[in-house]
Amino acid sequence: MSKIATPPPKRRGRQRSAAAEAAILKAAGELLARLPLCEVTTDAIAQRAGVSKATIYKWWPNKNLVALDALGASVLAQLAIPNTGSARQDFAEQLRSTIAFYSSQPGRLLRQFLAEGQNDAEFLKLFRDRFLKPRRDSLLTIWRRGVERGEIRPGVDGELVLDLIFGPMMYRLLVGHGPLDDIQATAIVDVVFSGLQKGPH
Secondary structure, eight states, X not given: OOOOOOXXXXXXXXXXXXXXXXXXXXXXXXXHTTSOGGGXXXXXXXXXXXXXXHHHHHHOSSHHHHHHHHHHHHHHHHOOOOOOSOHHHHHHHHHHHHHHHHTSTTTTHHHHHHXXXXXXXXXXXXXXXXXXXXXXXXXXXXXXXXXXXXSBOTTSOHHHHHHHHHHHHHHXXXXXXXXXXXHHHHHHHHHHHTTTBOOOO
């Protein structure tokens, strides 16, 4: 007797739809470009994306995390890591483009996330894990290339160097005590690299 083929078992739960996810992140980004985080609602995101609110809650526990992933998608699309052949030039280009992005309306969301995190330790941890760490890992690519090419002396903590280069930008974004422009970005990188480059033998 021939065996009757049994269909493969069905997977439990609905698979995450790439199209729906993209629509949700796009809708969240568009709303956040016009409104502060506190005024953007899950209902508004769902309506603009053409999905149900239940769909959003199936993938994100709250609208703050939708906004966090929307910012991450914007950064990924607009702040590609350069590769000019020079670590100094790569960091300068990246800092200039990062300043331009975070000075724009979508980029100002970063400050709202930092403010939100001061009263919500869980959200701050998610911000570090889901947004900040992947971003810093990408930037460390520039650092490693510089060390491998002999432009940067080994033995210096790459994480510390990222703080030295991008920390002044964050300080000026939050406090506004000094200018932020291409000239300042180049000056910051020049000062940091004066202590990073290998000296004469």
